[in-house]
Amino acid sequence: MSTFISELPKVELHLHIEGTLEPEMVFALARRNGITLDYQDESALKAAYQFADLQSFLDVYYQGMQVLLTEQDFFDLTWAYLVRAYADRVRHVEIFFDPQAHTGRGVPLAAVVSGIHRALEQARQQWGLTSRLIMSFLRHLSEAEAFETLHHAEPFRQQLSGIGLDSAEKGNPPTKFSQVYAAAREQGYRLVAHAGEEGPAGYIRDALDILQVERIDHGVAAITDPPLMARLAQERIPLTVCPLSNLKLNVIKSMAEHPMLQLLHAGLCVTVNSDDPAYFGGYMNANFEALQQGLGASNEELLQLALNGVEACWLSPEEKAVLTREIRDYGEQAGIALQH
Numbered sequence: 396m397s398t399f400i401s402e403l404p405k406v407e408l409h410l411h412i413e414g415t416l417e418p419e420m421v422f423a424l425a426r427r428n429g430i431t432l433d434y435q436d437e438s439a440l441k442a443a444y445q446f447a448d449l450q451s452f453l454d455v456y457y458q459g460m461q462v463l464l465t466e467q468d469f470f471d472l473t474w475a476y477l478v479r480a481y482a483d484r485v486r487h488v489e490i491f492f493d494p495q496a497h498t499g500r501g502v503p504l505a506a507v508v509s510g511i512h513r514a515l516e517q518a519r520q521q522w523g524l525t526s527r528l529i530m531s532f533l534r535h536l537s538e539a540e541a542f543e544t545l546h547h548a549e550p551f552r553q554q555l556s557g558i559g560l561d562s563a564e565k566g567n568p569p570t571k572f573s574q575v576y577a578a579a580r581e582q583g584y585r586l587v588a589h590a591g592e593e594g595p596a597g598y599i600r601d602a603l604d605i606l607q608v609e610r611i612d613h614g615v616a617a618i619t620d621p622p623l624m625a626r627l628a629q630e631r632i633p634l635t636v637c638p639l640s641n642l643k644l645n646v647i648k649s650m651a652e653h654p655m656l657q658l659l660h661a662g663l664c665v666t667v668n669s670d671d672p673a674y675f676g677g678y679m680n681a682n683f684e685a686l687q688q689g690l691g692a693s694n695e696e697l698l699q700l701a702l703n704g705v706e707a708c709w710l711s712p713e714e715k716a717v718l719t720r721e722i723r724d725y726g727e728q729a730g731i732a733l734q735h
């Protein structure tokens with residue numbers, strides 16, 4: 396691991412907390428909760444982590460999270476992620492969770508939100524690691540079910556900063572959720588959505604124009620649509636890109652084909668994130684390293700990607716200024732002076 400990457404201060408904006416469930420923890424929680432798994436041991440489970448596409452990943456992902464039952468389970472899951480993020484010099488995180496994947500199994504929303512939130516609060520107190528929490532609707536379910544979830548979340552409004560949209564993208568366009576996004580906007584939530592991961596560039600446009608999101612999760616399909624790219628650059632709409640995820644889910648054939656640097660040099664606010672690191676082969680530093688090793692990204696480009704993460708995050712302007720200064724100083728110590 397290059398020390399430039401490992402010591403670079405970072406922000407993570409696209410992380411599904413359920414996607415940080417490592418095989419060891421799947422088995423530990425199954426034992427604790429008296430659940431029998433379909434897999435003999437951890438290596439048998441790991442062997443199932445071969446994905447042809449997004450859906451084949453989602454099947455394993457929803458199965459794995461069935462071991463999460465109690466507030467303590469969600470605390471332990473989140474804490475284990477935060478320990479890894481802190482070790483990767485992540486200074487601020489914006490975390491997704493999938494409420495419907497838990498309430499649909501009879502787990503109370505209070506247990507989910509409280510366990511995650513307690514861990515986030517502990518990381519802030521112990522390390523100054525700041526965070527936001529984003530509740531994602533599952534797009535393979537109906538808009539009526541998303542409305543129900545929005546309603547159930549009302550008691551936890553203070554702990555939730557934003558609304559997201561994830562799960563199977565193809566055939567579940569942003570337009571399916573236009574009413575519930577309008578309602579969430581009325582309630583003062585910040586809005587993001589997965590778009591242009593496996594789906595077409597048109598879904599990115601619809602997420603912006605119809606859902607009125609301020610940030611696009613993934614968005615790599617923008618590379619196929621030059622007018623859309625020009626708009627994303629002009630408006631500095633952030634894309635939370637996940638290089639190792641794109642590789643593991645066959646969105647790209649090899650890291651050398653990843654559009655990250657083309658998007659960066661076209662003036663887009665692209666950022667580096669880990670998505671579901673327990674399933675895709677690595678956390679934040681591994682994603683930066685994949686760009687360096689597989690795509691030939693320079694330290695200067697990696698520094699700009701880290702700065703974009705700060706620009707795209709939901710910290711206050713004052714907090715952003717502090718982090719931006721820290722990253723710029725870090726670059727200057729490494730002999731990199733960016734233009735602006």
Ligand SMILES: Nc1ncnc2[nH]cnc12
Nearest residue numbers: 411561562563589670671
């Ligand atoms: N990469 C991804 N795309 C869509 N939904 C997800 N849920 C968890 N990870 C996801």
Ligand SMILES: [Zn+2]
Nearest residue numbers: 411561612670
């Ligand atoms: Zn995602």
